[in-house]
Amino acid sequence: MLPTVLSRRPLASEFDSVQKRDVDWADRRAFLKTAGVAGGLALLPMFALEAAPLRYTLKPIEIAPGAWMLLGVDEAITRENGGAIANITILDTREGAVVIDTGPSRRYGVQLAEVARELTGKPVVRAFVTHFHPDHVFGCQPFGARALAAPQGVIDGLNQSGDDFASAMYYLAGDWMRGTEVVLPGRVVEAGYEDIGERRLRTLVLGGHTDSDLAIFDERSGLLIAGDLAFLDRAPTTPHADLSVWQKSLKTLDEISFASLVPGHGPMEKAPRALRQTSDWLKLIEERIRGAFDRGLDMSEAMGEPLPSWTDKIALARYEFERSVMHLYPNLEANLWPRVDQAN
Amino acid sequence: MIGRSNLLTLATLVLGFFLSAAVVQAAEPVDPLNSPMWEEMRGQFFGLARYKFDSRVKVSVPSVVENQAQVPITVDARQLQDVRKIVVFADLNPVQHALTLTPHEAAPYVSFRLKVEQATPVRAAVLTGDGVWHVGGEFLEAAGGGCSSPAMARNKSDWSLTVGNTRGRAWRQPDGMSRVRMTIKHPMDTGLTRDNIPAFYIEQLRVRSTGGKVLATIEMREPVSEDPTLTMMVRMPLGEKLIGVDGRDIGGNLFSSKIDMTWRESSLNAPNRAE
Structure with a gap:
């Protein structure tokens, strides 16, 4: 899928990437033209003209014995990164590999399965899905419904919104998404414990980032895999958030004595900084957005509200703040102003 | 047989034709989007009237x-004097015209939310008293489906x-x-959805002072989002404390509301905060 035929003035924030994309495309076109002429002359078959398939660069980082993470980039979903923005965790067990979240596309899922097999020497026996957002669930295809596990709320959400997410992802990420379809997990995860091989995994079915968010605590390694309930040095996203429920979930996670925490986005750390920072961010945006609303600002104006300097070090702070304004404003407008209509 | 002078005349005519064509082409503003x-x-929106693209x-x-x-859209033409009308439209929507503001006693400013069927230019054409349309716009990146x-x-x-039901x-x-x-x-139904619900939308809002003076009128079309949410700035006559808004949808339903104008400060600058 190529950009539309319309040209436009790129936004300042994305100027570099847009320019690069245009250049790439021009080059590719030039290449195709020359290749086409050469191919025509040599009577080469058409497949010689196909572009090389896109490939993610997956670099596993060992975070504990027999545990690795694939670090997502701190960016929005683009045609350059193919949507590989979320962290993915891989655990080795006697029974086979366990992955937590599957990435943004079928292509990513296929590569993830390869990486997991290389690292553990075993196939993936279980793939957990922490919540229904597209950067975490669209790599599910290669694992099949029987190996896929998620809380019922996640499955319901995917069932309802999965196809719309897929359309949006094809638009944002383009050809990286080729062949990607929604697969509903066949196993329902309840709050409790699950033993896979020698590992005892505590499953925490929480919410707040979305209606249903799964966090997993691996007792053996002391790893807390928090999904998108925790972000670190990358601004949290709120399209389906309930801020007060989210804050409660953060408290629940804070009570676990974990050795290290893998957030949904951002680096792993031994300290619980991701939980504190996520909580601070949620408090901040709630206050700023409410403040703008109370002063009568429209959504477009509220998006320009100043942010404190501690957010300068957080990737995508302004971008996510703008998105959060769009997520949270309608509810304030629908409920907080007085009724002013009169019976005719 | 063509004489030398005839030939010259012809040459001049031909040359003149090309020159004037070139001039006309140069004078025609080029769409920045x-x-x-x-x-x-x-x-569709201003026929042969004069227009220019204006930042x-x-x-x-x-x-x-x-x-x-x-999709939140804000149009602000407060840098222009003597604004008579603002027309907001999206080139690539199935219905392009979204809204028209006539600011009788109001700032040339309006915020609302728009349905978009695909990525599209979103524009405002602003008519000033001298009969010229001033056109501004931005390209909006979006996946599709908002109108259907x-x-x-x-x-x-x-x-x-x-x-x-109105809140404000x-x-x-x-x-x-x-x-x-x-x-x-x-619901602001577009009539374009797969469930065959016909178009049903609010077509006009009139903002007036308690004394009956019309401050602004807004015409709306299908692309204005469900539960229209608007921001306007009006000039209240001195001493009046209520703004009336009368609306009508294409089903003939009438709406009426009164918004209290008790002093409440609005400021785009956030109050000083300890960071």
Whole structure:
């Protein structure tokens, strides 16, 4: 899928990437033209003209014995990164590999399965899905419904919104998404414990980032895999958030004595900084957005509200703040102003 | 047989023709958004009237669209004098015209939310007293479907009970204008959805002072989002404390509301905060 035929003035924030994309495309076109002429002359078959398939660069980082993470980039979903923005965790067990979240596309899922097999020497026996957002669930295809596990709320959400997410992802990420379809997990995860091989995994079915968010605590390694309930040095996203429920979930996670925490986005750390920072961010945006609303600002104006300097070090702070304004404003407008209509 | 002078005349004519064509072409403003629909838009909204692309007409669109059925759009033409009318449209929507503001006693400013069916230029054409249209716009990146998805209200069997319910508030601004924000419950059906619900939308709002003076009128069309949410700035006559808003939808339903203008400060600058 190529950009539309319309040209436009790129936004300042994305100027570099847009320019690069245009250049790439021009080059590719030039290449195709020359290749086409050469191919025509040599009577080469058409497949010689196909572009090389896109490939993610997956670099596993060992975070504990027999545990690795694939670090997502701190960016929005683009045609350059193919949507590989979320962290993915891989655990080795006697029974086979366990992955937590599957990435943004079928292509990513296929590569993830390869990486997991290389690292553990075993196939993936279980793939957990922490919540229904597209950067975490669209790599599910290669694992099949029987190996896929998620809380019922996640499955319901995917069932309802999965196809719309897929359309949006094809638009944002383009050809990286080729062949990607929604697969509903066949196993329902309840709050409790699950033993896979020698590992005892505590499953925490929480919410707040979305209606249903799964966090997993691996007792053996002391790893807390928090999904998108925790972000670190990358601004949290709120399209389906309930801020007060989210804050409660953060408290629940804070009570676990974990050795290290893998957030949904951002680096792993031994300290619980991701939980504190996520909580601070949620408090901040709630206050700023409410403040703008109370002063009568429209959504477009509220998006320009100043942010404190501690957010300068957080990737995508302004971008996510703008998105959060769009997520949270309608509810304030629908409920907080007085009724002013009169019976005719 | 053509004489030398005839030949010269002919040459001059031919040359003149090309020259004038070149001049006309140079005078024709070039669409900065390079839209395939521009000529059509121009014909539809201002025919042969004079127009120019003008950066003083500011159209704000979000850098990312979160909901194609509710895209916040702000048009601000306060840098222009003597504004008579503002027409907001989206070139690549199935219905292009979204809204027209006539600011009788109001700032040339309006915020609302727009449905978009695909990525599209979003424009405002501002007519000034000298008969010139000033056109501003931005390209909006978006995935599709905002105009062909049913209204959220259609998921509820009792949606009709709340049609016309209005909430709103007003603020006095330091510049003496009164800022009005309001939201009216209405499905704003486009008639383009797969469930065959015909078009049903609010077509006009009239903002007036208690004394009956019309401050602004807004015409709306199908692309204005469900539960229209608007921000306007009006000039209240001295001493009046209520703003009236009268609305009418294409089903003939009338809506009426009164917004209290008790002093409440509005400021775009955030109050000082300890960071």
